[in-house]
Amino acid sequence: MNMIQALNNAHKVAMERDGDIVVYGEDAGYFGGVFRVTEGLQKQFGKTRVFDAPINEAGIVATAVGMAAYGLKPVIEIQFADYIYPGYDQIVSEVAKIRYRTAGEWAMPMVIRSPYGGGIFGGQTHSQSPESLFTHIAGLKTVIPSTPYDAKGLLIAAIEDPDPVIFFEPKRIYNGPFDGHHDKPVKPWAKHPASEVPEGHYTIPLGKAAVVREGADLTVLAYGTMVHVALAAVEENGIDAEVIDLRSLVPLDIETIEESVKKTGRCVVVHEAPRNTGFGAELTALVQERCFYHLEAPVERVTGWDTPYPHAYEWAYFPGPKRLKKALEKVMAD
């Protein structure tokens, strides 16, 4: 399965088990979404459990608040993460805060799914990585898978979670893993071990990172598309680096990070979002706070630039193995 199929399958498995799950979003019903993640769900579960929504992200999120208050479990799709902003007030001021301000009288179990990130020549409004705008908000969980296997297990876990989860799907790797070399065609997931996705129910716990490559000299912290870029950069440079796929940013698997950095003594953080106050800043601070006496070099950040996402300059913007290689070498040299 590719990631799209794995996510589709996760919806099916979850919806068959729980009749309270409803799925909606722009084009998500009859057509199954512009990326086809919800394809076939309306046919299987009916129009009142899976439906098209008006183009109104604030409305989509706010109605999900009402549904969650009733006791349903909305799984909503925001067509592109770049279009989540009209719904941002609802997410930040309502979804995130309702359990707290009602001392648990109401909870907001919902999943807000959205394709995010660059690498598809989508220009500035189809390429952004806004994860840190959500990790900054108490009351939300933020999850980002990097493989089909994880995507399914994490989405089911997110749906079954009692709290609201922002689930960002890296669209650059919907159809196949990406090694950062844009001049090479994308390999389909089919030959990748993580495309072996079991049919039935399984979950990957939120807050549990994966060590996707073991190594002794350096720790690379990555998530989403950048996991694949990191693996490529590490393999190509012959550095014995440990690559950690965070999988969920909130809750964060601090134990795995701490253990790895204490072992390797070096750390590089990579994400495609801009650097300034990006999630990398948080990771760097945490590593600094918890592993300072074990560090042999300052923590490096490899990120997108602090500019809007430029259409034609996509590949000079998007962090690739080249940018990562420099950082790996720099950290190893210190």
Add this chain to the structure above:
Amino acid sequence: MRDKDNPKKANRPELRLHVPEPPFRPGDTPDFSSLKVPAAGSTPRPDIAVAAAEIEPLAKGLVRVLDDDGAAVGPWDPKLDADTLRKILRDMVTVRIFDDRMYRAQRQGKTSFYMKATGEEAIATATAAALDREDINFPTYRQQGLLVSRGYPLVEMMCQIYSNKGDKLRGRQLPIMYSSKEHGFFTISGNLGTQFPQAVGWAMASAIKGDSRIAVGWIGDGATAEGDFHAGMTFAAVYNAPAILCVVNNQWAISSFSGIAGAEKATFAQRGVGYGLPSLRVDGNDVLAVYSAVRWAADRARSNLGATLIEFFTYRAEGHSTSDDPTGYRPAGEAKAWPLGDPIERLKAHLLALGEWDEERHEAMRAECDAEVRAAQKEAEKMGVLPEQGRDNIESMFDDVYADVPWNLVEQRDQAVSEGRD
């Protein structure tokens, strides 16, 4: 007890959710005979000082001028001279050819994305003709006709599409997201609806400064669901903004039909009435009706009578964009079955009926437009196509984020340039 566990009351009806469905799906034979299309010329034309509530029926009806024989009839006939009509016809033909060539360029891998306005050409081109050259548009992405009508060089439009060296937006925007201050065309945003209240803001500014220029805001039927649509109408009504608010109802928003934006319950024009905005529903495939309605609204705005909401009723004949395959959600022949016809054919028939046009001239004009578009394409492609872009001038990526380049961007610029060199 959770709310959903409430015990059923046997004596009360069970509630049911209504999810709108379009009349036809793939495999069905489209039949629009139940669509109420008022006869051309049958809609009254009120005085521009009219109150919104008095003309509520106009928000439900359809302003039409061209009848089935190509004759202009009724009170909305703007009585345009033949030169103006020929100019609009030529603009529409140019847009259609331009769209076809750019669509093909995308299919050939020369750019990443394209959006056609096929079937909707009358709306932008006739609006441009009805406005003053100094008035400004806050467009969405299917109004390329505004630029064509105002003589924006086709080469520049194409350079934007190719993100090439001639792209004055410097490769930053998605293809079709033009911007030209000189042509009164505000930068297109990918975020739907945003331009609508922005147009109202420009109009308010014009009023604040005692200017005489007006602003036109644009939005699609699907995007009227956004809060921005309502923000625009609220501000326009409150401040009597000299604005024209245009909804292009082409029946589809990607795969969702207009019912998902509420069209089953009320027309888009009717939404204006509740805000106290005089509102018209107009045959968007009828150049004369479009021109006349915009002129009426412009006269109102210029006379300090405030904003008008106009719904242009039309049909999106092609896919949403190059990323969309409409056969997945609607019958293949639906565009052909659309009862309001093709705007180009209708205006052509009108000019023929007037004796101001003939087949030879039409063919010659079409060939000229075609040659013009081809020549522009050749010229634009000399400056490169998308796959070749983004390797030179990497430092330009860091300009225009702010007026001055701050330290972090200076550092990142150096890093990006050195990466580009290795």
